[in-house]
Amino acid sequence: xxxxxxxxxxxxxxxxxxxxxxxxxxxxxxxxxxxxxxxxxxxxxxxxxxxxxxxxxxxxxxxxxxxxxxxxxxxxxxxxxxxxxxxxxxxxxxxxxxxxxxxxxxxxxxxxxxxxxxxxxxxxxxxxxxxxxxxxxxxxxxxxxxxxxxxxxxxxxxxxxxxxxxxxxxxxxxxxxxxxxxxxxxxxxxxxxxxxxxxxxxxxxxxxxxxxxxxxxxxxxxxxxxxxxxxxxxxxxxxxxxxxxxxxxxxxxxxxxxxxxxxxxxxxxxxxxxxxxxxxxxxxxxxxxxxxxxxxxxxxxx
Numbered sequence: 001x002x003x004x005x006x007x008x009x010x011x012x013x014x015x016x017x018x019x020x021x022x023x024x025x026x027x028x029x030x031x032x033x034x035x036x037x038x039x040x041x042x043x044x045x046x047x048x049x050x051x052x053x054x055x056x057x058x059x060x061x062x063x064x065x066x067x068x069x070x071x072x073x074x075x076x077x078x079x080x081x082x083x084x085x086x087x088x089x090x091x092x093x094x095x096x097x098x099x100x101x102x103x104x105x106x107x108x109x110x111x112x113x114x115x116x117x118x119x120x121x122x123x124x125x126x127x128x129x130x131x132x133x134x135x136x137x138x139x140x141x142x143x144x145x146x147x148x149x150x151x152x153x154x155x156x157x158x159x160x161x162x163x164x165x166x167x168x169x170x171x172x173x174x175x176x177x178x179x180x181x182x183x184x185x186x187x188x189x190x191x192x193x194x195x196x197x198x199x200x201x202x203x204x205x206x207x208x209x210x211x212x213x214x215x216x217x218x219x220x221x222x223x224x225x226x227x228x229x230x231x232x233x234x235x236x237x238x239x240x241x242x243x244x245x246x247x248x249x250x251x252x253x254x255x256x257x258x259x260x261x262x263x264x265x266x267x268x269x270x271x272x273x274x275x276x277x278x279x280x281x282x283x284x285x286x287x288x289x290x291x292x293x294x295x296x297x298x299x300x301x302x
Contacts, residue, residue, distance in 0.1 A: 021064045025135035028108040033137040039116030040183040044206040044215030046145035050222040051113040057235045058101040065097040071117040105232045125191030139198040148205035151267040152250045156221035159203045163193040216242040
């Protein structure tokens with residue numbers, strides 16, 4: 001059910017507002033939706049920081065947000081109290097927000113970023129699909145990051161996969177192979193795939209021995225891979241200074257411990273032997289556009 005409320009609109013389920021619309025998506029040009037959620041698959045905050053980076057470095061507007069009352073246990077995902085510019089205390093509730101980001105590419109981006117919901121996972125997957133369709137998004141790109149046995153001294157790897165074998169083949173992507181506990185992103189990927197809606201997954205690796213702090217190197221790797229695949233400019237080069245500073249800090253920590261130095265050398269040798277670690281530099285962005293045109297879901301009305 002859709003309730004008109006002045007400028008804002010509210011989607012309802014059982015009389016409860018669950019999607020709060022602040023604007024519409026008609027100004028977005030053939031968008032891609034990019035989804036990143038904090039939680040189990042956001043190691044080093046690489047995914048949510050990448051999505052936030054795109055929003056902060058583009059002409060963005062808030063399109064919609066989800067009502068947190070139906071999605072979170074506030075004893076676990078606690079609200080945050082802060083001060084606004086006018087000095088008033090405000091409460092920031094955990095939620096997922098959708099931002100329309102205008103770019104210099106032929107496509108805009110619809111960023112969905114926030115806290116992984118604790119409840120209504122199936123409804124959340126259906127909502128992502130619904131908003132993707134309403135916005136005429138050609139594809140949903142889900143981003144995540146996981147701890148891995150990867151050295152910080154080598155390029156951060158981003159594993160790109162797609163359940164559609166045609167898309168995977170044309171863009172030189174892997175097919176999903178993961179089995180085990182999953183998060184909301186996994187549920188969303190499965191929901192979209194079951195509805196035959198184009199979905200592509202990007203997962204960055206974060207060195208497992210640097211688990212606590214944000215990883216700008218993995219964030220930059222996600223942004224670089226997103227730009228390579230979509231031709232949407234992300235400005236990832238501007239993160240170079242943060243990456244250098246992070247590398248210096250990790251280098252110093254490793255150098256201070258002989259066991260850590262030996263372990264790092266072992267990881268470097270292991271990675272250097274993997275010839276298939278990184279994708280080729282072929283024109284995968286062109287393949288993406290061709291795939292979406294052929295599929296008839298390029299974000300344009302017929």
